[in-house]
Amino acid sequence: MARNDLDAQKNANGQAGGVQSVDRALQILEILSRDGHAGVSDIAEEMGVHKSTVFRLLESLAGSEMVQQNSGRGKYQLGFGILRLAASIPARLSLVREARPILEDLAHQSKETVNLAVLRSGYAVNVDQALGPSSLATHDWVGGLTPLHATSSGKVFLAALPADERRKILDEVGLSARTPRTITSREALEKQLLDVAHNGYAESREELEIGLNALAVPVYNHVAAVVGSVSISGPAFRFDTDKVPxxxxxxxxxxxxxxxxxxxTQR
Known part of the structure; x- marks a missing residue:
């Protein structure tokens, strides 16, 4: 075999080995993320490789602080280097951009109007909207300020707030009646918010507009804080969650x- 062919084969083998090492290192990080901590033997057994291979990869990851060893138990866990990398992600993520294709899928599936909202200055502000094929809505909700107590998205935000912060917002904006079905009692609202927190979703039945029903669920970020809400809304005559669970x-x-x-990530 010519020398150039030998060099090419060596380079190819080296590249293949490098990719395999990267794959294995990522697998180790996934295991530690899932289990919290693990020893060399446990990791090697799950991956089906020799302990020396795992130890070598762990030492390399430890050098960049991706993992660290618990001296008391001799096991490894994720290190502060992971936090440095993760900290740079949220600033680059756009809620609207990341959510857009999912909103469109949901609108097509539900055949209704889907909105993405955020909490701003005591109101739920819709920042994006997708219309389903059967949607009768012509109103553009994007950019509009909607009251927290009268909307499904607003109730999601209220349920996620600490009690003192929720009380402050409600004291400032009040509980005005938008329709005869709007909840205007603080006690009744608090009771419903307990259900929202327990069930993981909120409802609004003709509380913002007569003839309009809506459902909403929270959107969480990397630290499990509620950063948004996604909702489905439609005319009350066909949008009934009791009939379409x-x-x-x-x-x-x-x-x-x-x-x-x-x-x-769910824990």
Missing amino acids: ELITSLREAGLRISEKMGY
Whole structure:
């Protein structure tokens, strides 16, 4: 074999080995992320490789502070280097950009209007909207300020707030009646917010507009804080969650998918 062919083969083998090492290092990080900590033997057994290979990779990861060893138990866990990398992600993530394809999928699936909202100055502000094929809505909700107590998205935000912060906002904005069905009692609202926190979703039944129902779920970020809300709304004559319970399942799945794109991981 010519020398050039030998060099090419060596380079190819080296590149293949390098890729394999990267794959294995990532697998180790996944194991530590899942289990919290693990020893060399446990990791080697799960990966199906020799302990010396795992030890070598762990030492390399420890050198860049991606992992660290617990001196008391001799096991490894994720290190502060991971935090440095993770800290740079949220600033680069755009909630609207990450959520857009999921909103469109949900609108097509539900055949209704889907909105993405954030909390701003005591109001729920819709920052994006997708229309389903059967949607009768012509109103553009994007940019509009909607009251927290009368909307499904607003109730999601209120349920996630500490009690003192929630009290402050409600004291400032009040509980005005938008329709005869709007909740204007603080006690009744607090009771409903307990259900929202327990069930993981909020409802609004003709509380903002007569003839308009809505469902909403939270969107979480990498530290499990609520940073947004995704909702489905439609005319009350056909949008009844008691009759179409699968809407809640679809909405929850969409909220989780957006949350995962924002760095959220379920524990």
